[in-house]
Amino acid sequence: MIGSGVTVLGLTGSIAMGKSEAAKAFRRLGVPVFDADAVVHRLIGPGGAAVAQVAKLFPGVERGGGIDRQALGARVFGDSEALRRLEAVLHPLVGVARRRFLQRCGARRVPLAVLDIPLLYEGHGASLCDAVAVVSAPPFVQRARALSRPGMTPAKLEAIQARQMPDREKRRRADFVIPSGLDKRVSLRAIRRLLTMAAAPGAAAPGAAAPRAKASKRSRTGLAKDRGFARNRP
Numbered sequence: 001m002i003g004s005g006v007t008v009l010g011l012t013g014s015i016a017m018g019k020s021e022a023a024k025a026f027r028r029l030g031v032p033v034f035d036a037d038a039v040v041h042r043l044i045g046p047g048g049a050a051v052a053q054v055a056k057l058f059p060g061v062e063r064g065g066g067i068d069r070q071a072l073g074a075r076v077f078g079d080s081e082a083l084r085r086l087e088a089v090l091h092p093l094v095g096v097a098r099r100r101f102l103q104r105c106g107a108r109r110v111p112l113a114v115l116d117i118p119l120l121y122e123g124h125g126a127s128l129c130d131a132v133a134v135v136s137a138p139p140f141v142q143r144a145r146a147l148s149r150p151g152m153t154p155a156k157l158e159a160i161q162a163r164q165m166p167d168r169e170k171r172r173r174a175d176f177v178i179p180s181g182l183d184k185r186v187s188l189r190a191i192r193r194l195l196t197m198a199a200a201p202g203a204a205a206p207g208a209a210a211p212r213a214k215a216s217k218r219s220r221t222g223l224a225k226d227r228g229f230a231r232n233r234p
Helices: 019-028 036-044 051-057 067-074 080-107 140-147 154-163 169-172 184-197
Strands: 007-012 033-035 110-118 131-136 176-179
Touching: 007 019, 019 033, 019 110, 019 131, 019 184, 033 036, 033 080, 036 051, 036 067, 036 110, 051 080, 067 080, 080 110, 110 131, 131 169, 131 184, 140 154, 176 184
Parallel strands: 007 110, 007 131, 033 110, 131 176
Antiparallel strands: none
């Protein structure tokens, strides 16, 4: 419940794994989704709250009252110190937006909310969630999707993956695995089953942790682990 009265599901996945499509599916099923990337885009878009600070850190990246994301990316890609300085500006502002989102969900008595955060594990964001679902696809599918994106190259993809936790480790840590490498109906069935578990009696009781179930074998729905949904975290 993480202090909001709402069961919080973290949604994550490495580049080109299909996380955005999974987030859309949650929304279509009526679950509110916090999109961390969309918040960042607003923060550095024209008139955004982070524009002045980012422009001061990286002179020359401001265009038309906003930050040119391509120019900014060129400045921070491969430069860990520059990326750290950028994150020091953006992360607190994203945190404010996230807390407001959960407060709104709590006020509406929403039983479940999703935090769509690409680098959830890398940024130690799992503690923000009652449970985590990772979206996963076979490596050949991931690579084909990634390389079809404008401006993506094999070298750039390799550099991005080097900064991300390996998919196998994300799957090992996650409470749920949503497969996205096959038919979309397979992914949707996994999401529907996840929501069914979340809605089970007692699963989302405020302040209570559902009993941990025995680990199950990977099912056709792609739900790799069945641990009981509303798990309390320290």
